[in-house]
Amino acid sequence: MASHSFATTLPVVKKIALAAVAVVALAAPGPASAAPKLTVTITHVMRGCHAWDLGHGPMRAKMSLTVKRGTLVKLVNNDVMPHRLVPTGGPTLAVKGANMNKMAASASATFRRPGVYRFKTVYGPFFPWARSMAAEIKWMNVLHLTIRVK
Ligand SMILES: [Cu+2]
Numbered sequence: 001m002a003s004h005s006f007a008t009t010l011p012v013v014k015k016i017a018l019a020a021v022a023v024v025a026l027a028a029p030g031p032a033s034a035a036p037k038l039t040v041t042i043t044h045v046m047r048g049c050h051a052w053d054l055g056h057g058p059m060r061a062k063m064s065l066t067v068k069r070g071t072l073v074k075l076v077n078n079d080v081m082p083h084r085l086v087p088t089g090g091p092t093l094a095v096k097g098a099n100m101n102k103m104a105a106s107a108s109a110t111f112r113r114p115g116v117y118r119f120k121t122v123y124g125p126f127f128p129w130a131r132s133m134a135a136e137i138k139w140m141n142v143l144h145l146t147i148r149v150k
Helices: 002-027 128-136
Strands: 037-045 049-053 062-067 071-078 083-089 106-111 115-123 144-149
Touching: 037 062, 071 144
Parallel strands: 037 071, 062 144
Antiparallel strands: 037 049, 071 106, 083 115, 115 144
């Protein structure tokens, strides 16, 4: 009967599900590579040309974030012009790729010391393919980013 066969197959389905969970757990990276990560994108916007973008929530020219010690922060330039990341305050920090001078170029840093880190970007001229946008954009935001590390 149908009800009998359902009762006998259910435990088998549960076992398969548990086996799948075990495989995922084994494949997960160990603690050494489990450092927290955060990506912030510089996105092209019509009002002000560019803004910080977390991928959710409002895009802002001035953004403040709080991260845990040891967080790897990656900044990706998806604007229509180069951006160079410049520290303006806080503990010294090694930044890789601070000169984000091509589309999708990224800067990254691991924030190991607690403190308040401040940055701005210095933007360059429009990329050649985006020059026609210059006429439509009335003003340019100056991007400021504050990262608090607990
Ligand atoms: Cu821009």
